[in-house]
Amino acid sequence: MDQVIFANHFLTMTGAGVGYHGTGALAIDHGKIQGLYSREEGEKIKAKKKLYLNHHVILPGFIDGHIHSSLAILRGIAQDTDSWMMGALAPFENILTRDERLLGSKLAYIEGIKNGTTTFGDYEVFGEDICQWIEKIGVRGNITQFVRSAKRKAYKPGELYEFDEEMGEKSLEENCKLYDKYHNPYGRIRVLIGPQGADFVHKDLLLRCRKEAIKRKTKIHLHLQQGDRETEQIEKRYGMRPVEYLDSLGYLDENLLGVHLTDCTEEEARLVAKRGVSMLFCPGSIGIIDGIVPPVLPFLEEGGKVALGSDQASGNNCHNIFNEMKLTSLFSKIKTKDPKTMPAWKSLRLATIDGAKAIGLEDIGSIETGKWADLIAIDLHSPTMQPVYTDPLRNFVPNIVYAGGKIAMTMVAGEIIFDGEKIHTIDEDEVYQNIKDVVPKISERGKPGFKETGGINKIFMENGKL
């Protein structure tokens, strides 16, 4: 056996709740869980390494189902505005180089790992860079690359996007190449097909995306009715709302990961859930960017599968699943004016086992024999987890979700990536140094667009609010 982890508390996330298991020994071999035994049994196992985590709770690593990691290079550049994309983000996003984007991704992964994320559902421009980074830093990736035929230019309000079909075809080709090179159902990287949204991709290409995904037995990762701008485009072009349009194309099935659903009515959300689509729910990002809570509750009521996502740091502004769990429970309570709605354990399931199922990874998300040893340890000797009660009730789960925990270990496939202090697989300081070096360049190149756009941040700077 490669290793045995001894601990007093496990949240296995098996069964219909959180699958609590008291003092025990978790055996791991070749990166996979071999069994959860008693301490006595564990001590008898011959193992290369024995790890004693005596004041910790062990649970499956968090799943961040939807992020645009590279935008972490623009953290804090875009929020508190009603024109997030064009009025705040665009002047800077448009001038980013590929290297700068990669630095943003590096930062996002560092942040996520320190907050217990082991699987990143990254939707990015340069998928190959991400795959190489994931190989190095050691996490699990569910990677998608933008497929898009709408030309990137300034459109007038209500103006239909202009399609560059050749560009679109090429982007799908690139996505498929990425799949062919990096997808490994038995490894740490899976590659998905990524039409950006029904509005950004011409119909023929949208259908081809589906064919390519089915052919490769992988999923489609698509922004689904993510805002009124999308709805307007689809209504003008096809005389239908996006959900209706996609349904007419046979797009709504268990092969689809639909992101946001921001502009969906309750009825549309229910329909999407019934069709078997998974919802990627990003409460922090959509709360900040749109002031909206997407219809996750009717979606769940209809039996829909949901994973959480942190989206992007220029508009969330963090990659921290503790944050998304907490907001999921809190927004749901407020939306229903009922403190019973979305109790802590449900949000914890979305971040682990239910999230894993939603993104189609059946080999992670719980502590079960045969699954990957993607695990985190939360330190119980930190204020937010104190005191520790086990009788007549346990208080781990609500404290994890509502107070947050200090991560003492992040492990992926049996390898400790983060030990609570240091990330072992990469040089974190080097990343900060590289970021420091590019900041003045991004500032310089972004400045003209920033001044011309004249968004809320320009006003805030002039008035001493930043």
Next chain:
Amino acid sequence: MDQVIFANHFLTMTGAGVGYHGTGALAIDHGKIQGLYSREEGEKIKAKKKLYLNHHVILPGFIDGHIHSSLAILRGIAQDTDSWMMGALAPFENILTRDERLLGSKLAYIEGIKNGTTTFGDYEVFGEDICQWIEKIGVRGNITQFVRSAKRKAYKPGELYEFDEEMGEKSLEENCKLYDKYHNPYGRIRVLIGPQGADFVHKDLLLRCRKEAIKRKTKIHLHLQQGDRETEQIEKRYGMRPVEYLDSLGYLDENLLGVHLTDCTEEEARLVAKRGVSMLFCPGSIGIIDGIVPPVLPFLEEGGKVALGSDQASGNNCHNIFNEMKLTSLFSKIKTKDPKTMPAWKSLRLATIDGAKAIGLEDIGSIETGKWADLIAIDLHSPTMQPVYTDPLRNFVPNIVYAGGKIAMTMVAGEIIFDGEKIHTIDEDEVYQNIKDVVPKISERGKPGFKETGGINKIFMENGKL
């Protein structure tokens, strides 16, 4: 001069925004700020100590306007229920000893200090214990002790509370004694007068509280129309809603800190603001406990003064002003469906300068000559604050509010209490050890009530949800 702090970024919170000041030197003597100078000037100052915080942003310490610190001993015991007080908290709160309560308070202050809180508006049962703890741990306290004449017993729904006038009088007497012993307008501890709520105190005593507060030139800290239970009591007893009742008694003025306003209509909130009352807004706690966002927006629109509060850890579940700032902005955006509502800088002001004004402490809350040196340093070499942009816009403020920061220093009146690793004034491990020792006792004593009450946690335990 006692010390000079050199840093590259200060948020002074002066003026109408965040009062940004670039590279500079902050001179501190006898615990008070003597001036913010250029680096060159700072180097010339003769000081006992020079502190270089080169990758940090320095700002005033956070103000947590309303907490019940002792309930941290029951963190995670009560949430996700529609019967928070009686159905979840009461079985455990009712059996707590004074020593156990003090341990909870110790834990709450440790947590707050590590998250940058320098002033605690603590509303507690045993005020003297809190004052002694504050003297030791070194923070600033705005301390209130419960004044209450309603007997503590199980009431039927709608049953009027039974007043024990003698008990009530005695509790006011104790509160006044605490004032006389510990209140010091020139030191770290102020003592307020604390009628628990209009429903819990008989009218004569309520009026006497006001007289005692005015006589002592201190403020009243009172739960104000905090729920439908209170409204029902006051309507039955006096034929008015609480705000109307208190207004008829001349209670609503700048001498009053009103907590929660959970059950206030928009119009009532506006009236309360117009009268000059300060609002203590606890978004996390009321979100979790009631599924409600109190009417802070109309209150602010009317020019009302607001401080944030973390309330209690058995129902928030944390004492972390980063959390309250973020929820203030996010809940406000969602409530108005407008991402422009409550931009980051406004929430940061509530946690610092505006909060200080709201609780009546004019000598803290900003970096200004003559004010106490209650300061925090946020590490810019941590993921949530990366990258650092200063041109053409600064991104500190939105990242502090939406992503949170790692506290590298908490200073009160010029003394460093926490250095990012360790609290210097007390033995944190000893507190955890003492908590560990009492947990089995609290479990044992709380168990019968827990089983009898049969709340949501009992069901969750039976079904493996905790």
